[in-house]
Amino acid sequence: MASTSGGKTSVSKALDEALGTRGATVDSTIIEYIVNVLSDETFEFGEKGENAVEALGEILVESGCVVSEREAYQVCEYLAEKCGRSTSEQQKVRELVRPLKMGAGMPEARVAPKDEGENPGLPLSARDEAKLERRRRREEKQRLAQYHAHMAAAREAMAGMPVVMVAHGGDLGSSGARDIHMDNFSISVAGKELISEATVTLAFGRRYGLVGRNGTGKTTFLKHMAMHAIPGIPKTCQILHVEQEVTGDDATALECVLSADVERTNLLKEEKELIALQQKSALSQSAPPAELAANMANGIKPVNETEKDGGAQTNGEERLSSDAIEERLAAIYKRLEVIDAYSAESRAASILSGLSFAPEMQHRATKTFSGGWRMRIALARALFIEPDLLLLDEPTNHLDLHAVLWLESYLLRWKKTLVVVSHARDFLNTVVTDILHLQNMKMMTYKGDYDTFEKTRQERLKNQQKAFESSERARNHIQALERMGEVEAVINDPDYVFQFPSPDDRPGPPIISFIDASFGYPGGELLFKNLNFGIDLDSRLAVVGSNGIGKSTMLKLISGELEPTSGTVYRSPKVRMAIFNQHHVDGLDLAYTPLQYLSKCFPGVPEQKLRAQLGSFGLGGPLALQPMYTLSGGQKSRVSFAKITYLKPHILLLDEPSNHLDLDAVDALMQGLALYGGGVLMVSHDQHLITGSVDELWVVFNGNVTPFRGTFEDYKRTLVHL
Numbered sequence: 001m002a003s004t005s006g007g008k009t010s011v012s013k014a015l016d017e018a019l020g021t022r023g024a025t026v027d028s029t030i031i032e033y034i035v036n037v038l039s040d041e042t043f044e045f046g047e048k049g050e051n052a053v054e055a056l057g058e059i060l061v062e063s064g065c066v067v068s069e070r071e072a073y074q075v076c077e078y079l080a081e082k083c084g085r086s087t088s089e090q091q092k093v094r095e096l097v098r099p100l101k102m103g104a105g106m107p108e109a110r111v112a113p114k115d116e117g118e119n120p121g122l123p124l125s126a127r128d129e130a131k132l133e134r135r136r137r138r139e140e141k142q143r144l145a146q147y148h149a150h151m152a153a154a155r156e157a158m159a160g161m162p163v164v165m166v167a168h169g170g171d172l173g174s175s176g177a178r179d180i181h182m183d184n185f186s187i188s189v190a191g192k193e194l195i196s197e198a199t200v201t202l203a204f205g206r207r208y209g210l211v212g213r214n215g216t217g218k219t220t221f222l223k224h225m226a227m228h229a230i231p232g233i234p235k236t237c238q239i240l241h242v243e244q245e246v247t248g249d250d251a252t253a254l255e256c257v258l259s260a261d262v263e264r265t266n267l268l269k270e271e272k273e274l275i276a277l278q279q280k281s282a283l284s285q286s287a288p289p290a291e292l293a294a295n296m297a298n299g300i301k302p303v304n305e306t307e308k309d310g311g312a313q314t315n316g317e318e319r320l321s322s323d324a325i326e327e328r329l330a331a332i333y334k335r336l337e338v339i340d341a342y343s344a345e346s347r348a349a350s351i352l353s354g355l356s357f358a359p360e361m362q363h364r365a366t367k368t369f370s371g372g373w374r375m376r377i378a379l380a381r382a383l384f385i386e387p388d389l390l391l392l393d394e395p396t397n398h399l400d401l402h403a404v405l406w407l408e409s410y411l412l413r414w415k416k417t418l419v420v421v422s423h424a425r426d427f428l429n430t431v432v433t434d435i436l437h438l439q440n441m442k443m444m445t446y447k448g449d450y451d452t453f454e455k456t457r458q459e460r461l462k463n464q465q466k467a468f469e470s471s472e473r474a475r476n477h478i479q480a481l482e483r484m485g486e487v488e489a490v491i492n493d494p495d496y497v498f499q500f501p502s503p504d505d506r507p508g509p510p511i512i513s514f515i516d517a518s519f520g521y522p523g524g525e526l527l528f529k530n531l532n533f534g535i536d537l538d539s540r541l542a543v544v545g546s547n548g549i550g551k552s553t554m555l556k557l558i559s560g561e562l563e564p565t566s567g568t569v570y571r572s573p574k575v576r577m578a579i580f581n582q583h584h585v586d587g588l589d590l591a592y593t594p595l596q597y598l599s600k601c602f603p604g605v606p607e608q609k610l611r612a613q614l615g616s617f618g619l620g621g622p623l624a625l626q627p628m629y630t631l632s633g634g635q636k637s638r639v640s641f642a643k644i645t646y647l648k649p650h651i652l653l654l655d656e657p658s659n660h661l662d663l664d665a666v667d668a669l670m671q672g673l674a675l676y677g678g679g680v681l682m683v684s685h686d687q688h689l690i691t692g693s694v695d696e697l698w699v700v701f702n703g704n705v706t707p708f709r710g711t712f713e714d715y716k717r718t719l720v721h722l
């Protein structure tokens with residue numbers, strides 16, 4: 001099998017042979033660059049030279065080494081045959097001293113040049129070096145300025161979003177909006193068209209799953225709807241896009257949810273003040289504050305900001321009789337009953353509890369929660385508000401399986417309209433009534449769940465293909481083409497491939513061993529007691545368990561980011577581990593492009609190699625050159641995958657790897673893992689991914705990690721019965 005490179009001399013010789021006389025006409029710096037890339041000891045040609053084409057195809061054509069892409073393939077195949085070596089002969093890749101960690105900003109691995117000649121390009125004079133350095137600094141400044149401008153614009157857009165609160169009818173009433181017709185609209189971002197001339201109707205009370213490849217524009221579409229920026233959306237229609245976590249302050253989680261009912265909050269506040277006043281006036285007949293007197297003069301109208309500002313025309317000296325207070329209180333009680341205010345607290349508490357907030361947590365200040373939990377509070381608030389149109393963007397990403405199952409059943413009873421972006425097949429199949437499919441700038445609606453959509457679409461594509469082929473045949477026979485209806489060619493998404501480079505070396509066992517290992521955070525209780533297990537290069541494991549039970553901590557104990565408080569965790573000194581963690585985006589430097597970012601992480605590695613690595617995760621072409629703050633969620637995830645797998649780890653530790661990936665990408669991930677030659681341990685609750693890519697399920701519970709005998713479906717059933 002031709003997979004890795006040979007020495008520099010043999011590569012140079014093979015290249016000479018492949019290019020023939022044409023080689024002599026090409027700039028020697030280019031030839032030197034190509035030889036350097038191919039003779040790098042970690043370079044893999046691929047079975048038929050396909051990786052070499054990926055890395056060098058463009059430059060071979062552009063420099064005139066070959067005249068066509070086809071010839072580039074031939075040359076690379078020849079080079080692979082001549083210079084690739086079998087796996088057994090492969091040289092060992094340099095080892096990393098520490099594992100690669102995404103969240104913590106993986107230690108930047110410097111790939112040292114083998115010798116002076118390995119860096120492509122000619123040596124520069126001191127003057128040129130200085131010039132280059134100045135340019136680099138200028139570009140850096142520019143890049144940061146653009147990034148900050150982008151973030152400021154995003155914040156401004158967010159601040160301009162209509163505020164959505166619980167509406168009880170009457171003054172604060174909802175429009176009673178029903179169906180929404182968005183006719184012939186287009187959406188562009190930075191001059192790039194994402195949706196073109198689409199027409200979408202959202203029927204009141206239906207639940208739509210919005211699906212499409214990463215980066216097609218689903219989130220952008222939700223944002224535009226929430227801003228009422230698409231013609232056809234009634235101004236009065238309350239649309240809530242759950243996008244941002246709630247801000248952390250002293251209000252408890254429960255108060256934060258309840259405060260979304262502004263009318264209730266204000267009525268309760270007023271009630272409290274009136275009662276205090278009643279008690280006081282019983283003693284001293286004191287004067288009420290101007291604001292209260294004003295409310296009473298206004299009758300039973302609920303207090304809101306407008307009244308506070310403009311309604312206080314009564315002077316503070318005016319005295320209110322206890323009768324007036326009684327009257328106002330009666331009106332308040334009546335209104336509280338009408339708006340179902342007395343059951344609000346239990347409704348809010350039950351939503352929070354469904355989303356895994358224990359009673360104690362519901363009474364904790366929002367500022368004490370992590371981002372993920374604050375996102376869950378934002379979701380709880382949205383469910384409590386019940387807007388006319390609820391827009392959810394990958395809600396299951398932040399939830400444990402228990403909460404996902406609860407959310408599914410809650411949304412099944414949802415009475416209003418829902419649009420949910422999700423890449424979780426089982427969630428979509430359970431929750432949605434229709435699918436909106438965004439592909440190739442077009443939006444199509446399909447009735448039914450995700451599986452039905454897939455079947456219908458396959459059928460539609462088959463028929464379209466048949467119609468296209470027969471129209472093509474007819475085109476060959478009939479001249480009068482105008483008389484035939486135009487049949488569009490079938491446009492299908494290209495197949496994804498995720499390539500996880502397998503390690504070239506296989507360190508002997510044991511690789512990872514837990515021996516009576518216990519762990520607790522300082523000042524906290526023990527999270528794990530006496531763990532005993534091992535992980536090796538053949539392990540294929542999924543770890544499951546509720547939120548906060550310790551799954552991420554366990555990954556950190558495996559990788560060495562944490563050490564046990566007692567007992568031992570043994571890690572083979574030769575093992576290279578890569579961690580993909582849930583907060584991978586925090587580790588990315590968003591002001592850079594994916595290519596610049598990888599170049600920073602792996603200095604000295606030729607650009608073409610890094611491009612090939614990005615390409616193997618679907619980030620080829622312009623995406624590699626786009627600042628990362630402009631990338632979609634799934635696109636950023638791919639940058640992380642490209643980064644952590646570059647140095648061919650022996651063990652992959654994946655914390656919720658399918659979050660953000662589109663459904664085809666999850667299939668590609670499964671395929672990639674199946675071909676990967678190292679060990680895999682993942683934390684996930686994605687049934688499709690788990691079922692298709694691991695052979696063992698481990699449950700974290702009560703300080704233990706126990707193998708589960710049964711399928712993931714069986715495990716899910718145990719949760720429903722809890």
Ligand SMILES: Nc1ncnc2c1ncn2[C@@H]1O[C@H](COP(=O)(O)OP(=O)(O)OP(=O)(O)O)[C@@H](O)[C@H]1O
Binds near residue numbers: 192
């Ligand atoms: N300044 C820009 N220049 C070029 N492309 C841009 C720019 N800003 C955004 N984009 C592109 O616009 C698209 C916006 O994607 P959006 O986040 O709406 O996609 P998505 O369908 O929600 O993706 P995902 O499934 O990954 O979450 C992406 O393809 C992104 O690369």
Ligand SMILES: Nc1ncnc2c1ncn2[C@@H]1O[C@H](COP(=O)(O)OP(=O)(O)OP(=O)(O)O)[C@@H](O)[C@H]1O
Binds near residue numbers: 546554
């Ligand atoms: N650095 C830390 N210091 C103190 N306590 C921590 C720290 N990190 C996590 N914890 C606590 O340890 C417990 C386990 O956290 P961990 O993140 O491992 O759980 P998890 O099962 O991965 O949760 P999730 O599913 O929400 O990611 C939680 O109660 C958490 O609050």
